[in-house]
Amino acid sequence: MATEQNGFVRVAGTDEVVDGKPKAVKVEGRSIALFRHNGSIHATDNQCPHMGYPLTRGRVRNGVLTCDWHGWSYDLGGGGCFTGGCDDLETFPVEERNGDVYVSVGDGGSKRSDAHFLLLKEGLYSTDQWTISKAVAIMLARGVSEGDTLNLIIRHGGRHIATERGANDGGGEVADFVNGIKVARQYETDDRIIPLTFAAHGLSGRAGDRPSIQRLPDPVTWEKLEGWIRVFSKDKKWEGIEKCLITARRMGGHDQEILPLLFECAMAPHFLGNSNNLLNIGYIAEVLEEFGWDEAEELVCNLSAKILGQERGLPDEIRQSAIDQFIADTATLDALADGQADGSTVAFDEDAFAEGLVSGEIGPTFGAVTQALTDGVSIDRIVTTMVVLAADRMARTPVNMNPGWGGLVREMMMASAVRKAQRFAGSRVAAQALYHVAWQFYGDRWLNITHRPLSESRGSLQPGSADESEAIESVLSSIEKIQIREIGRQTRDYLRSGYSGDALLRGLGLVILKDDNGRNILSTLRTIFDEWTLCADHPSRNQLLVGLARWATDSRRATGSQSAAATALRFAKGQTAVDLYES
Ligand code: FES
Incomplete structure (x- = not known):
């Protein structure tokens, strides 16, 4: 039984710790490794900071302890890590008294108070999910400010996308980042590790250097800039868009006008069929809302420019005819002023609308949207119907053949994103976005899902499990x-x-x-x-x-x-993973 004196706990007899034969002992439930080297006894955490392998199975040469699994090395005396950037090993004071070895575990083992930040940076550059997961787990365990952590990620992500991502890339990374944060907020501490790891991992990757983008010299006005952005978007010239956005930022006074313009360009008829636009501009809007321009400028300007100025092929005959109809309906949309009445009291034949949407013909599909808008139905109600319709299709799609999950979830996510278009850019742009969602429903016409009315409840209450x-x-x-x-x-x-x-x-x-x-x-x-x-x-x-x-x-x-998350949790809480190997 261990005895305690001044924080030191007796862990072994000195003759039990022999050169070349490390010994594992337990202190307060934690596995501690004892090494005799050059006549002295050293105590370290027995769990390798890399992935938890027992260090008593490693070897010591010239004061360097090397783990036997992946070969990471540590300074036996100070714990400094030679291999990972900042995964130092916890070491503990040792005293030899009257033939006994005493160790003080206390709280002195941790080498760096900012280890989580260093680890996170390392993970962000390396894209190593395990490193990111460990950093997130430590941050949550230490109660580190989520804001500071996310700011670090968003700055890294902005540079990563600007320097490493091509003209048609980057949206998926921001999707993971935003959605990871939003999902994490639905949960309490430990359950947040996985979504936050997804968020950080989303924006991980190499991040190079680049000269800062210089604003255009005067005379330049906002009116000119917005016109040029529209032209460059049509012409697929993303660099010009980025230059205009940076100029608008440097001029000042137009931050509020940038997002509506981005949504407007992304929802232009020539982007019909590019379902990522609505989703990705929506995520960019959320980044801006959460982090502000100062933190997110590089990411927002660069990625938005790449989205609006992306390469796109010529439309085929079907898509071109849909684009033509979309443009023709613009007259209807023009009558829809921002800030229209909420439309909640307008009669809305939801089932007829849904039936048109999934009719499999572009005329009735777009016609359903046009009719609802012309009738004055609120965009919010139309979106709710689209979301529930997509969910109903997911609930009933046959799984004995390709169920079409990719298209179905896109129907739902795009419909939901229209709410963001309305919030950030107004009803006119949101109405335009509805046609992009309608095109997605039309594109999924190959799915063999019979239509049925949404307006009735799915089954009545029945007594079920009491628990x-x-x-x-x-x-x-x-x-x-x-x-x-x-x-x-x-x-x-x-x-x-x-x-x-x-x-x-x-x-x-x-x-x-x-x-x-x-x-x-x-x-x-x-x-x-x-x-x-x-x-x-x-x-x-x-x-x-x-x-x-x-x-x-x-x-x-x-x-x-x-x-991975469970092991990361054990690390964060100082619990040992060694037992998993030793048992
Ligand atoms: S090097 Fe020790 S667990 Fe990987």
């Missing part, structure tokens, strides 16, 4: 077991039992995040978190959860993220 946790467990268990044929019915049974669905949504989210496919589902998960609240009054809202559960089940493959 909500039990009911949730059975749904989650079907996802784990990949029981695609059971999952829809079980989710519906849970919802028909009268439970709110909030707890199930959080549970579904965790199962999704811990799966190796989690990153692919992240954007949809975030959308469903948003829309679960925004569609609260819709009778078919439950289809959001049924659709999500079915997709998560069908796409489920492995659990690597879960084990």
